[in-house]
Amino acid sequence: MNLSQPSRRALIASALAQSALGLAACRGRAQTPAAAATLPPLKDAVAFPVGAAISVGGLEDADYQTLLLANFSQVTADWEMKMEQILQSDGSFSFAKADLIAAFARQHGLRLHGHNLIWYIYSPAPFERVADDRAAFERAYGNYILAVGGRYRGQAVGWDVVNEPVAEDGQGYRDCLWRKVFGMDYVSIALDYARRADPDAVLFLNDYNLESNPKKRASFLRLVEDLQKRGAPLGGLGSQTHVQADLPPGAIKAAVRDLASTGLKIHISEFDVTLQPSRLMSRAAKLEAQARLAGEAGEAMAALPAAQRYAFTTWGLRDKDSWLRHAPNAGDGTDAPLFFDDEGRPKPAAAAFLKGARGTA
């Protein structure tokens, strides 16, 4: 998603704030064209797991649950498994909301993808307090990863161990508390603790704009290559794929192809196609582009060797559930970035995704 850093950071920060307040999803005007004809359940129609980011608030809605269970076989917690929800200011852990997501997944036989253990955005007080003592900091770092990764051991099929390590402009890597203490070894150290926490989960690096920014993709792949050379327990790569409607054709396929050249499992981990900011394209043209991009993403996944097809995840369920509709500065509240409209009807993007994923594009 080609937001400039401040506005993306502001978007996440304000969404974080709203999530912390547990605000329900905004009510957006249904702006999508007539929904596509009824479709087969997404999860039954393609040769790889189809996931969605979900929230505890969303699960309180029966229609949300019905749509989720009909179409998806994997879930990612939108917010509940993140450090800012789990780690309390006194250093204790609260898993109450994360456990609700995990319990729902277990109850309904859904794959659970963990998101995320370490993210540059966080610098919580319990870690800041020991930032000058590397040994104490590593004890806290390892203890957190072992506690969270270990809690869902045997259930989580994978974890985004480090989220968004590459600098926004693609030149090198982000500065963050973790890097301040460990240098870039923070990534391999996190992977090692995550492997100790869960011997079976696929361990991922996850980042965004890998489609629209070849420099960022190159930096991401340099980090991956270094980790592979060092024998780090890296098992998969997540490309968030938050994209804009004007992303050039072929960009998604090129990114997936490059990431797959590592031999690692591939997760299109947070797919959405924003219709904002509005450029020269009409809304109808942007919805058509959204469908084309969804079809391309389906084709890219289907083209992977079966062993590398980890999953395809949309970042939310219905348009009104999208993070892009929550934050006050996320445009005019009419964004329609997902496969299902506000009423849960499949959109042309859902039909195009299926066509692409089934090789009938």
Ligand code: XIL
């Ligand atoms: C977003 C969630 O959707 C919001 O609800 C939360 O408040 C902020 O984070 N890339 C990521 C996700 O890896 O964790 C972000 O999710 C969206 C961008």
